[in-house]
Amino acid sequence: MVPVQCKMARIAVGWGVRELAQKAAKSPDTIARLERGEELRPETVAEIQRALEKAGVEFIAENGGGPGVRLAKRKAKR
Numbered sequence: 001m002v003p004v005q006c007k008m009a010r011i012a013v014g015w016g017v018r019e020l021a022q023k024a025a026k027s028p029d030t031i032a033r034l035e036r037g038e039e040l041r042p043e044t045v046a047e048i049q050r051a052l053e054k055a056g057v058e059f060i061a062e063n064g065g066g067p068g069v070r071l072a073k074r075k076a077k078r
Contacts, residue, residue, distance in 0.1 A: 001049045001059055002067050003037045009057040009069045024051035 001009075010020050010031075017035075021028040024047050034040055034048060049059065060068040 001045055001052075003035050005059055005067050005069050006031070006048065006052070007035045009052040009059070012057060012069060012071055013052065013055045015055070020048070020051065023055070024048045 010017070015023070017028045017031045020026075021031045024031070026044065026048060030040065030044065031048065034045065053059070056072045056074075058070050058072050060070060
């Protein structure tokens with residue numbers, strides 16, 4: 001996950017910095033640092049990414065069009 005993906009994913013699920021920080025068990029400053037492009041421990045970035053994935057975000061690797069995010073399809077109720 002690159003910094004812009006974090007911000008796009010957070011906005012896609014309607015979370016502010018504080019809400020993502022709570023869901024990822026990190027400080028709001030840590031989220032802000034990531035989104036500014038500061039280097040964080042890989043484990044920290046992975047924990048933030050997992051919180052976003054749990055909320056339904058899928059991360060798209062750079063495949064010629066740049067990295068991105070999308071919301072996962074919701075499963076149909078039966």
